């Protein structure tokens with residue numbers, strides 16, 4: 001069985017580099033993203049900056065250096081770089097600054113509580129930033145964010161969220177769906193770059209993350225959950241419950257929450273996993289908010305995490321579908337998400353091969 005391969009990532013796309021709260025106006029923050037070491041910091045006016053975390057002199061990480069206002073000083077031999085990556089001070093010899101003394105920077109957008117990075121060579125396109133605006137709509141104590149590092153391949157995390165039938169089997173009491181999702185074939189809606197799957201069911205008692213906010217916490221309630229994959233790595237999830245027969249199964253009418261799961265490959269076998277949740281109940285309670293995000297974080301780390309890590313031990317970053325896995329009715333969303341990702345990566349590769357062919361043709365003229 002082939003368990004490791006050179007992976008091609010979609011590069012002309014937005015990935016979360018950090019939670020906004022992880023990057024401060026002091027200090028230097030280092031994170032490897034898509035096998036690339038990246039230095040992130042905030043200028044004194046609060047704007048985030050990202051550059052290759054590698055000094056062009058002897059290639060030590062710039063994150064081992066220090067800030068000088070909005071500049072970064074390499075601690076090894078003292079070259080100083082501004083936030084556009086250009087060397088503006090060389091303490092050696094006559095102080096001449098070699099043209100090659102510059103560091104690649106990366107476009108960033110800070111939105112929805114995250115710092116998003118564009119790792120590709122094409123011009124950054126803000127119009128394709130995933131729209132996860134429900135996270136920002138409402139009271140600041142109604143939303144929580146967290147970060148997890150996993151020793152697994154990022155697509156296995158997408159699979160996990162896209163196939164929620166696992167909640168029937170894997171998860172404990174707090175988010176138990178009491179076997180109601182598994183018998184269903186979820187409804188599917190697909191576009192060129194997204195796929196959404198939806199389940200609707202009744203359970204008694206209602207799911208424990210929501211039941212205390214329903215009129216009769218131990219009585220039957222109608223539920224819905226909908227997940228939507230947005231290539232390359234973002235999944236939004238909406239879940240709600242109601243005991244009102246007239247209510248629509250959506251977040252406007254139900255007690256529920258809007259969650260965001262998004263991953264960024266660190267290396268071919270490790271993944272940054274970012275999660276956020278906004279609820280439509282008890283939205284001003286800061287203590288509840290802290291307990292809520294901790295509960296969601298712990299459920300993933302303690303319950304899903306060991307499974308997606310163990311999958312990686314068994315199959316590495318092999319292309320799952322090439323291993324002829326048994327496919328179940330609940331796999332429909334995850335399989336379509338994989339096909340969408342394959343297709344957008346193939347399109348990007350074709351585009352860069354065509355660009356390279358054009359360049360060669362021009363050079364021959």
Ligand code: FES
Pocket residue numbers: 055056057058059060074075076077078079
């Ligand atoms: S390695 Fe950075 S100045 Fe020498």
Ligand SMILES: [Fe+2]
Pocket residue numbers: 160166167171304
């Ligand atoms: Fe799960």
